[in-house]
Amino acid sequence: MSEQLTMEERLWEYIDGMSTPEEKTVIDQLIEANAEWRAKYGELLEAHQLMFSSELEEPSMRFTKNIMEEIAVLQIAPAAKSYINKKIIWGIAIFFITIIAGFLIYGIGQVKWSSGSDGTKIPVDFSxxxxxxxxxxxxxxxxxxxxxxxxxxxxxxxxxxxRRERHKEA
Amino acid sequence: MSTGQNDNELISNVLGGDQQAYAVLVDRYKSYVFTLALRFTKNREDAEEVSQDIFIKAYRALADFRGASKFSTWLYTIVNTTCITFLRKKRLEVYSLDNENVFEVADSQDSGLRANLVEQKSRVNMVNQAISLLSSDDAEIITLFYKAEQSLDEIAKVLGIETNAVKVRLHRARTRLREKMQKHFAAEVNDLN
Known part of the structure; x- marks a missing residue:
């Protein structure tokens, strides 16, 4: 089964034109010499051509008109980068960094360093x-x-x- | 009408205030978008509604298109997210690729479509019907690759996954499509040989 899968995968890559030149040569030879490979190649190639023959579906005749009527009353939103306020992003970052730093300083301040093992010495005496x-x-x-x-x-x-999003949706 | 212009030129015109240039873009991509939407919704009315929504969203967000990728790739990203949101809103299940029951569910959903098949033996109809029997994930990837002329890298961008994962998904989708064709249209396939 897995051998079969590998064969199919290799053949699909060959059909899609994604094989390396070396691989392409090998598969060319396999198709030429091996009946099983030749049969599988024929089968997959036919499926490939069938898939290409599928057609696109068409929407109704008024489709474009409907869209143009809808957008006539709309305006293009400004590019996201123009309205993303960096000050707000920085504000949020500072808010969280301050909280984290505050807790860290407080936590370190609460630690009793003298109760630790005396094997290693910390250069700074936090106490x-x-x-x-x-x-x-x-x-x-x-x-x-x-x-x-x-x-x-x-x-x-x-x-x-x-609130603004909800208004827009409404 | 500015039909000879490429997508980027048309977008520049739209951004410059020429709203009618957007009609050219809509005409250019409406069939691709509608087909992709139909692969998800399995219903023409819903697909039309979703497609219109997609083009309106794309228009509103046009200033965000930076031209780093093809317009079609950017547009199909909106198709993908809008269709998934639509399915969620409709409370329809989005089936996983690993769910083996997906085919049976797809079969039951499209029994009506298959009923018409006796009268529609053409090659094109057969393939389209077989694709409609696939899960939306499989149908989408096959449509993107074969009809929307998207490369594996571009499909990876649209779906937000790795290129290798696209390769695997495409391989599975093709295998499932062949299975569908063998199961439901074996006689028609033999007629074509």
Whole structure:
């Protein structure tokens, strides 16, 4: 079966003109010398020609007219690259990077480095870095506030775009 | 009428405000688009509706066509996504290539078409009928390759898959089409020999 498949695959490539010149020579010889290959080639070639003979279907006579009537009231949308605002993309990126960085710094600040094994020494003594001013109530509140405002802003933009899409569809 | 112009020139005209130039593009590709849509919908009315939708979408998005590929390849990408969306909306099942039941389902869907076959023995009708019995995936790839003059690379772009995967799919589709023809049109095939 798999041998048969390989034979068919090779013959289809040959018929489609996609075989390499070396492969083409080999298949030419096989078709010439081997009855099984010759029969299969004849069968596939006939199927190939039949597939080419299939015809395209035609839509109704008014098809083009209908489309032209529809688009008469439409305008071509500006190219996507012209309305994709890079500032928004950067805003989203900064939003997520700030959150990730914030959590990482906070997480690292919480680690008790002294409880680890004493086999390896980290060149920086993290326990001596004082992060408490960064995480006092005022800073955390400002950070969270900024995130909430940014989050609400992005959510609003998302809802507005959805609303516009719905209007367009309607 | 600007019929002698190539696709890119016509698109430039449309983008420049000559809306009538789009009619030339529609006339040029309507049969390809309609045939592809029909392979999915298996129904002329739906295919016409979907085809119109495709051309309207293409018009709206024309400014996004950068000319990196052929216009036809870009257009068939819209055909593919619109037809898949249409099938989803209609809650019809999109059958997987690996689903063996696909042929039986296709058979049952097109029993009406086959009923007319006794009167339509021509070679062209036979092939078209056999293609209509295939799953939409198989019928699409055969139409793209044999009728829409798309290379394997271009079909890969349209379908969003690798060229090698296109090769495999095309091979399977051709095998299934031959099986269909043997099963349903064996006498007609023999008449042609």
């Amino acid at each position: 001596k870095i004082d992060l408490s001013p960064m995480f006092n109530n005022t800073y955390i509140n400002i950070f969270m506030m900024l995130n909430v405002v940014l989050g609400l802003f992005l959510f609003d933009r998302y809802l507005a775009s959805k």
